[in-house]
Amino acid sequence: MQFSKRIQSMQFSPIRKLTPFADEAKKQGKKVFHLNIGQPDIETPxxxxxxxxxxxxxxxxxxxxxxxxxxxxxxxxxxxxxxxxxxxxxxxxxxxxxxxxxxxxxxxxxxxxxxxxxxxxxxxxxxxxxxxxxxxxxxxxxxxxxxxxxxxxxxxxxxxxxxxxxxxxxxxxxxxxxxxxxxxxxxxxxxxxxxxxxxxxxxxxxxxxxxxxxxxxxxxxxxxxxxxxxxxxxxxxxxxxxxxxxxxxxxxxxxxxxxxxxxxxxxxxxxxxxxxxxxxxTPKEYFTKVKAEYENRRNILYSSLVNIPGIVCEKPTGAFYIVVKLPINDAEHFSQWLLTDFHYNNATVMVAPAGGFYSNPELGKNEIRISYCLNSKDLEEAMDILSKGLEKYKELF
CATH class of the missing domain: 3.40.640.10 (Type I PLP-dependent aspartate aminotransferase-like (Major domain))
Known part of the structure; x- marks a missing residue:
């Protein structure tokens, strides 16, 4: 039986494509910090x-x-x-x-x-x-x-x-x-x-x-x-x-x-x-608090990233995402490796390979997208894990 060219030409979501590996990591008892998806953890009004x-x-x-x-x-x-x-x-x-x-x-x-x-x-x-x-x-x-x-x-x-x-x-x-x-x-x-x-x-x-x-x-x-x-x-x-x-x-x-x-x-x-x-x-204070929370998370994330050797990124000024250039050749392999072969204190991170955010398949190969929808404490821990994971990956590959 044939599938349509339309469905075959569509890509799987780069935001969700590594989910099976994250699920397996969790089954193994690892804690996975989700930096891959823009799912706010702020309470709904x-x-x-x-x-x-x-x-x-x-x-x-x-x-x-x-x-x-x-x-x-x-x-x-x-x-x-x-x-x-x-x-x-x-x-x-x-x-x-x-x-x-x-x-x-x-x-x-x-x-x-x-x-x-x-x-x-x-x-x-x-x-x-x-x-x-x-x-x-x-x-x-x-x-x-x-x-x-x-x-x-x-x-x-x-x-x-x-x-x-x-x-x-x-x-x-x-x-x-x-x-x-x-x-x-x-x-x-x-x-x-x-x-x-x-x-x-x-x-x-x-x-x-x-x-x-x-x-x-x-x-x-x-x-x-x-x-x-x-x-x-x-x-x-x-x-x-x-x-x-x-x-x-x-x-x-x-x-x-x-x-x-x-x-x-x-x-x-x-x-x-x-x-x-x-x-x-919804009270106006809700938006004031939420915006201040995300701005603080943005600051934590950016401060952590610029201290990781080899990383290139600019400070984002809106939304709650950042695209980061890594000092490696294959961000998709690295993103999967973090879930399948790496942990620090029995925890790891899930990021989104940025190649899927480009139409040109030659672009984004060494980039990831990070969402800062985690609370500040978890975000700090996740950045520490990402830094150590990148250091270890560069040693191996």
């Missing part, structure tokens, strides 16, 4: 669970394919805090930000069309594009430059008559970059000049450090009909398992077309929508 506890319907019904009004209205209220104005018919609730990305790509691209993405990028951008029959065309950003965007000419050199959009993550996953106003403005100018959409994945907007200013693509008021916003409650409310996201745009006709895709999967789970709608009542 109580407002989410209060809404679940107060849900008393006798029949768990389908909801509107667009999403329930209270949830849409809560998002509208939330965006006003960021000087972004939406109307109800400009928002579609989705099964997490992942479905929002897929729907956005499917709505604007035909088979064989292209989307431009700065690399390294969130690995599922490639997976969703492949599933939709769309080709990813990348341009390189470098650790030495903090993964900021290159010049306009380098980006526009990638544009062809098949290019439909530029897809960005801001703040960035996996790099932690926060694009400046000038960088976002440059992308807006390119979108206008070449008749492109900007798919703006802005799920990490709460996590911007060092007193930097966050710039949404929606602040570019002259291209509002070209901006497709991707968002999710997963990170800012530490509610990854709820799978509540959205796709939004001031281009009402585009959103109307995306409704067809929403109807094809019927609706987003009812109870999770009800619970998510109540998150708007």
């Amino acid at each position: 109580e407002t989410f669970f209060e809404a679940i506890n107060n849900f008393k319907e006798n029949v768990l019904k389908y909801t509107n394919s667009q999403g329930i009004d209270p949830l849409i209205d809560s998002f509208i209220e939330y965006y006003k805090q960021w000087d972004i104005d939406f109307e109800r018919n400009e928002i579609m609730i989705t099964n997490g930000g992942s479905e929002a990305i897929l729907f956005a790509i499917m709505a604007i691209c035909d088979f064989g069309d292209e989307i431009i993405i700065p690399e390294p990028f969130y690995t599922n951008y490639n997976g969703f594009s492949e599933a939709a029959g769309v080709n990813v065309v990348s341009f390189i950003t470098k650790a030495e430059n903090g993964f900021h965007l290159p010049c306009k000419e380098e980006i526009t050199s990638k544009i062809t008559d098949k290019t439909k959009a530029i897809l960005i993550s801001n703040p960035g996953n996996p790099t932690g970059v926060v694009y400046t106003y000038e960088e976002v403005r440059m992308l807006a100018d390119i979108a206008k000049e070449y008749n492109l959409y900007i798919i703006a994945d802005e799920v990490y907007r709460e996590f911007v450090y060092d007193n930097l200013k966050y710039t949404s693509a929606l602040y570019m008021t002259d291209i509002l009909d070209r901006v497709i916003l991707i968002d999710s409650i997963s990170k800012r409310y530490s509610a990854c398992g709820a799978r509540i996201g959205l796709v939004a745009s001031k281009n009402k006709e585009l959103i109307k077309q995306i409704l067809k895709l929403c109807q094809s999967r019927l609706c987003v789970p009812t109870i999770e929508q009800v619970a998510a709608a109540n998150l708007i009542n």
Whole structure:
């Protein structure tokens, strides 16, 4: 029996591909520190669970394919805090930000069309594009430059008559970059000049450090009909398992077309929508504390990394990830070896090989992505283990 070319061309997640080795390490009694995945350990706000506890319907019904009004209205209220104005018919609730990305790509691209993405990028951008029959065309950003965007000419050199959009993550996953106003403005100018959409994945907007200013693509008021916003409650409310996201745009006709895709999967789970709608009542102090906690973790991580001989990295300014160049040739082999052949005080670490965050198979071979979603104490211990593991690996290989 044959499998489709579509499914065979998709890669396994570099974030999760080493999970069987981590599971085996745990069976052997080792403690595994998970630096591979952006799963926050911060408590989900109580407002989410209060809404679940107060849900008393006798029949768990389908909801509107667009999403329930209270949830849409809560998002509208939330965006006003960021000087972004939406109307109800400009928002579609989705099964997490992942479905929002897929729907956005499917709505604007035909088979064989292209989307431009700065690399390294969130690995599922490639997976969703492949599933939709769309080709990813990348341009390189470098650790030495903090993964900021290159010049306009380098980006526009990638544009062809098949290019439909530029897809960005801001703040960035996996790099932690926060694009400046000038960088976002440059992308807006390119979108206008070449008749492109900007798919703006802005799920990490709460996590911007060092007193930097966050710039949404929606602040570019002259291209509002070209901006497709991707968002999710997963990170800012530490509610990854709820799978509540959205796709939004001031281009009402585009959103109307995306409704067809929403109807094809019927609706987003009812109870999770009800619970998510109540998150708007989360106290502001929650975000203040969470941001301060992640900034402290970032500082611990970076201070540890720069003291490891041979490592190259720039201090990330957003999200909760960092891409690190290692003084070795094969980061994937090293990442697996940490789980299968190494431990320190009966503990080891799981990282994500960064090669899977590039479309060019020759890039990222000596890089890993680290997520700092561990508490400070565990993060310090994990960094000590990583340092000793790297030292031992270099002796052996």
